[in-house]
Amino acid sequence: MQAKKATFKERARAALADASLKIAIERTAGNAERKRASAVCDFPQFAAARERGRRIKDHVIANLGHYLVEFERNAIASGAKVHWARTSEEASRIVIDICRSAHARRVTRSKSMLGEEIGLPHALQAAGLERVETDLAEHIVQLADEAPSHIVWPAMHKTREQVAALFKARHAIPPASDLIPDLVESARRDLRQKFLSADIGISGANFLIADTGAVCTVTNEGNAELTTTPPPVHIVTAGIEKLVPSIEHAFALLRLLVRSATGGDFTQYTTFHCGPKRADDADGPKEFHIVLVDNGRTRMLEQGLGEMLRCIRCGACMNHCVVYRQIGGHAYGATYPGPMGSVLTPVLSGLPHSRDLPHACTLNGKCAEVCPVEIPLPTLLRGWRDRSWKEGLEPQTVRFGIGCWAFVARRPALYRLASAMATRWMRLFRNRGWIRWMPLAGGWTAHRDFPAPQRTTFIHAYKASRRENSR
């Protein structure tokens, strides 16, 4: 499948050449785009709700220390154990230590992007634990030994035909047919006993409720509850930005999250987990651990990227991104793909390793337009470009090219002369209004024609019309 290529450009080139990838992305992302539009259309208060959602997140971020302490106090009072982790390594180590002290062998996991971010799947495997991914898409990705390619639909890059081949090879009882319902049934059969025999269940958190110490998870499959109820231990890993003051604030954000993610109005299963099983409860875990993870979030606050902490991980920005729709999630080579990922990855893995990502953007503004918490994604991406320039990370050819352009652009007479000459030169290669080939333009014309310029430059035409009018 997607070979592990070294650079973003190599990965993007390979993805562009993969015809079935484009079909797979179009089927899911296209669907998501249409469904979101219709959900927003049915909710005329969406704009006001979005503004409110943004204010709720900003309020939490501005008072993050207060809410962290309040959440911790209430979680402990409910019987939870609260752990703090500065880095991904620290977070994974805490989880592994809990697994070890519970003598766990089999661990079920309900999809969590934070878990992916801190490398938990790998850490569990390395610790010799049997890891069972329970979200259908994560199950597919685990069987294929791949990484998620989308934050809401991790197996978006797979066509049904590919999933069918995978399940036939890997499920004890193969699916009855290649039809999607039979594939879903096959996964249900394969996972059912694993849910019930796990020693530990690990989930993420969509929201952390400060005034009760509860953790909110949302799924449509019901796999979160099946992951977190049967085993004796439930571990939550959550980013510190997931806090909200109360359940009502979570509801306000859920109205935005679900519509923006899947175009539904509410997820099938919205569950609040507060502490371990009470003494007489019919079921539930005996131990409940919450790992609060920083991993770059306080650095984001410090570096002026606080707006990015509003993100509620709906995936709308990638579903609507013209670049993501062409290359899919794997090409980004990071946990978080698409526009939000291109803002986050430089924080998580350093700008020198990811400077291509903020450039893989047309700045068409679509992501900011659909973002349910009004994150100015294009502005943040431009901020990274700016830093990349200032820190000298841009390649020599780019610096030279932009240097030349800046030299000419700052000298109006020279600029006019150069553009007049370029117009004449380009017109030599035109054919019925289009340029199919031109020296030095191969990078463009290899894939599409270039529109031939007008006979004169804008300045020339402007002056001519002024002369005309003043007569």
Add this chain to the structure above:
Amino acid sequence: MTAARDAILEAVRDALEQSTRDTETIATEARMLLDDLDEVRPVLPLPDWVASFTNRVEGPKVGATVERIAEISDLPAAIARRLMEAGHEAKVTLQPTRVLKELDWPAAGVRLGDDVDDAVVVGLALWGIAETGSLVFHSSPETPILHNFLCATHIVAVHSSTIVPYLEDYAAAARKRGDPAPRNACLITGASGTTDIEGSLVKGAHGPRELHVIVIDDNGV
């Protein structure tokens, strides 16, 4: 452990560079973010909450089935009818709550089992929410959470007097009950579903394949 906690809280303080704000100011600000809720939530389609709820449950977004009965004593007969229509065996597993256990099931020809896995499970929700068509369960000795997730057919009864208009009304009602927060508060809105393969919706991913809701009309009682 405490080193990490202190480091994170200190980093937050440093980054925000603000003098410690008092708890009351923060709480007032948080409360103001919940003002004028009608401007930021959908309008219910019908003036009657119960009708809005059933409308929602049957609508395409939730995609469940719904019926209304006059009294809770009619529940066994309604379920027997429903199971026959759907071609299921007349055997159910009850949520172990007194209200359900006391009903006369044999008279309606319904056998009781204790299998949960892939069974027909009958539950009684604490609340219904009209806005979303959700049913609420709180974990308790009488409410095993897994009953709601391991069954193949989920039949949920809810009293019409416990149907509230909005999500926030559920939060207020739960607070008013005064119980400490339960281990799990589950808002169930339809059968288990997935769109993970090509975005195409399939019911019965891990949990119930179908959800049937029975509203017991006890308003004004």
